[in-house]
Each structure stands twice: as structure tokens, then as C-alpha cells.
Amino acid sequence: QVQLVESGGGLVQPGGSLRLSCAASGRYTIGWFRQAPGKEREGVSCIRPTDGSTYYTDSVKGRFTISRDSAKNTVYLQMNSLKPEDTAVYYCAASSALVLSTTWYLSWRYDYWGQGTQVTVSS
Numbered sequence: 178q179v180q181l182v183e184s185g186g187g188l189v190q191p192g193g194s195l196r197l198s199c200a201a202s203g204r205y206t207i208g209w210f211r212q213a214p215g216k217e218r219e220g221v222s223c224i225r226p227t228d229g230s231t232y233y234t235d236s237v238k239g240r241f242t243i244s245r246d247s248a249k250n251t252v253y254l255q256m257n258s259l260k261p262e263d264t265a266v267y268y269c270a271a272s273s274a275l276v277l278s279t280t281w282y283l284s285w286r287y288d289y290w291g292q293g294t295q296v297t298v299s300s
Contacts, residue, residue: 179205179271179289186267186294189259195296197254199269206276207252209243210284211265211296220282221267222254232281236262259298266293 185197201207208223222243223232231243242255252269270287280286 181269181271181289181291183267183269183291183294186296188297188299190300191260191298193259193298194255194257195259197256197267197269197294197296199252199254199291201250201252201269201271205271205273205289206281207243207245208270208272208276208281208287209252209254209267210270210287211263211267212293213265216265218268218284220284223276223281224252225276232278234282256296259296261298263296264298265296267296268293 182200185195187195189195199207204226206225209221210218211221212218221234221237222241224243224245240258245252269291271289272287274286
């Protein structure tokens with residue numbers, strides 16, 4: 178059983194930055210998802226342990242960066258130039274399945290989920 182713990186959320190002004198952390202095993206593909214009230218959960222980013230390949234949803238490309246520190250078994254999501262529409266609960270998730278460019282954003286393919294951390298972007 179894989180235990181995931183997210184941290185780093187908070188309140189920031191538009192244009193600000195936050196770095197989220199996910200304590201997780203490096204043996205799994207790690208994805209970041211977010212869900213705002215009344216909206217569907219959406220994939221934000223993903224990183225594969227095998228080759229380090231990364232994926233991003235179009236709305237965060239150029240603003241968010243996912244990375245892994247294998248020694249610490251931690252995956253990070255650096256979020257820059259934050260916008261109000263980024264406001265959501267952010268979850269990290271681990272997948273034991275083969276995650277590809279066409280499947281990384283499918284939440285049902287992830288086996289383990291953290292409890293989430295709130296990110297609020299507001300003036």
C-alpha cells in the first residue's frame with residue numbers, strides 16, 4: 178500500500194507562486210490533479226519514474242513544472258504565474274499502470290491518492 182501526503186498549498190495573489198510537495202514512492206508514476214467546487218477533477222501534470230517524461234494540461238504549460246527528488250521520494254509541482262482559475266484542491270496520485278501521453282490525465286488509472294491540499298489564488 179502506497180501512502181501519499183501532499184503539502185505546500187495556501188493563499189496567494191494572482192501572479193504569485195507556490196510549490197506543492199508529494200511524499201511518494203519513486204517506483205510509481207505520479208500525477209497531480211485538481212478539483213474546484215462543482216467542477217470535475219482534472220489532470221494537471223504527471224511524471225514517469227522510468228524516463229522522467231513529464232506531461233501537462235494545456236492551461237498550465239509554461240507556468241507549472243513537475244519534478245522529482247528520488248533521494249527524498251518526493252515529487253514537486255512548482256506553480257508560477259498563478260491565476261484565480263488555478264484555485265482548487267490539489268491531489269497527488271500514484272499509478273502502477275503504464276501511463277502514456279494519451280492516458281496520464283485519466284484519474285481512474287491511478288491507484289493511490291493523497292488527501293489533497295488547498296490552493297487559493299485571490300487578491
